Amino acid sequence: MGMHKEKPHDDGAGGGHSPAADESAQTPTPYDHRLCNEENLTFVYLQHAYATAGLDWDAFDPAAFHLRDAHGAFTGAALLLSDQNPFSVKCAVFEGDTKTKLTDRAEIHGSVLRQLNEAALFLNQHNTDGQWPETALHESLINAVLHRDYEYSGPILVNIFSNRVEIVSLGGLVRGLQINDLLNGICQPRNAWLVLTTTALGISENYGTGIPRIMDSYATSSASPQLRVGPSSVAMILPVPVLDDESWDDMDDEHAMSGAKDADTPHGSGDGADKSEPAAKRYVFPELRPYITQDYAQALVGARVIGCAPLATLVLGAPGTAPQQQPLEQPHTYDVQLLEQVTLHVMADAGVALSRKDIENQLGLSHGQASYLLRNLTAQGKIRRVGRARATRYYVN
Numbered sequence: 001m002g003m004h005k006e007k008p009h010d011d012g013a014g015g016g017h018s019p020a021a022d023e024s025a026q027t028p029t030p031y032d033h034r035l036c037n038e039e040n041l042t043f044v045y046l047q048h049a050y051a052t053a054g055l056d057w058d059a060f061d062p063a064a065f066h067l068r069d070a071h072g073a074f075t076g077a078a079l080l081l082s083d084q085n086p087f088s089v090k091c092a093v094f095e096g097d098t099k100t101k102l103t104d105r106a107e108i109h110g111s112v113l114r115q116l117n118e119a120a121l122f123l124n125q126h127n128t129d130g131q132w133p134e135t136a137l138h139e140s141l142i143n144a145v146l147h148r149d150y151e152y153s154g155p156i157l158v159n160i161f162s163n164r165v166e167i168v169s170l171g172g173l174v175r176g177l178q179i180n181d182l183l184n185g186i187c188q189p190r191n192a193w194l195v196l197t198t199t200a201l202g203i204s205e206n207y208g209t210g211i212p213r214i215m216d217s218y219a220t221s222s223a224s225p226q227l228r229v230g231p232s233s234v235a236m237i238l239p240v241p242v243l244d245d246e247s248w249d250d251m252d253d254e255h256a257m258s259g260a261k262d263a264d265t266p267h268g269s270g271d272g273a274d275k276s277e278p279a280a281k282r283y284v285f286p287e288l289r290p291y292i293t294q295d296y297a298q299a300l301v302g303a304r305v306i307g308c309a310p311l312a313t314l315v316l317g318a319p320g321t322a323p324q325q326q327p328l329e330q331p332h333t334y335d336v337q338l339l340e341q342v343t344l345h346v347m348a349d350a351g352v353a354l355s356r357k358d359i360e361n362q363l364g365l366s367h368g369q370a371s372y373l374l375r376n377l378t379a380q381g382k383i384r385r386v387g388r389a390r391a392t393r394y395y396v397n
Helices: 019-026 044-052 076-081 112-125 134-147 179-183 192-200 210-216 296-300 336-350 356-363 367-379
Strands: 089-094 102-108 156-160 164-170 226-230 233-239 383-386 393-396
Touching (some): 076 112, 089 112, 102 112, 134 156, 134 164, 134 210, 134 233, 336 356, 336 367, 336 393, 356 367, 367 383, 367 393
Parallel strands (some): 089 156
Antiparallel strands (some): 089 102, 164 233, 226 233, 383 393
């Protein structure tokens, strides 16, 4: 992409040697710090952004913002801000909560400033009813564009579903950081020179406020944002906020499995612990437990909440062995305990809240069978029900 990789410079001190120097030598030069081989870059959109922010373009100093080096060569930061920026953002809207049917799409090119603006407009056009907090959408998009790893050529993905928004950027966490560091509000930008310009324009603050603001925007919701971190990607998942309501007052009368009685339906127990503090305010990204178990339900319980590692990393069984896959039977022949385990697996693997209809469709169950299972799992404390009537959703505890 017209970039030149620089090697760490010798500080000229001579003779000295330290672990810090070794660490520096092993750390690659950030993309925005490297020299760019392109010589004919234009900055029409950057100039427009300066005017919009009320700043004087004539006073803009490319060297002060590291767009050029001491010899006048463009840097990676300049390439990203230029109209010739080779990276892009792909936006898509899907029908329902799967990628089966695409209903709208857009691919945004040009300066990262243009990408931020037009991707935000796309999100706003599909958030006309205010389903998602504007702050969460804004901060998630900024994080994806400013902190992605531009070593990868692929686009940032903005996916809108009926029950969630997913914003996926390439590159894992900045080297040395862990997921809870983000909750602590650390400020360690991957592309520090790029952030200098966006901070001057008022687009970002460079103060580690993004993730806490996203969590705060869900303070009254039982559906928490999720941050999925892979070795080479980060996905922020923003569910439709759901008010916490554990009552069953609006549950439709349903036919349960044979043998199920009204006693199976949990009634108010006086335990209001779940209502005392919204889940999003707990500021917790729990890690998956590393122990080995043959029990699928036990292994997957707790994996739903802001997963810090993909479910594929769970070890189910003895080392060196893989769980045997048994052919699916017709739903009416399932053992109830096995169905409960499978239901927990499906909910944990989805990573977002599911409705009763989602469970029916994924497991091939009837209305009554799915309702019976969900009530049983709720009574056992393995899942949690929030929302009312058609807005009811279920989470793994």
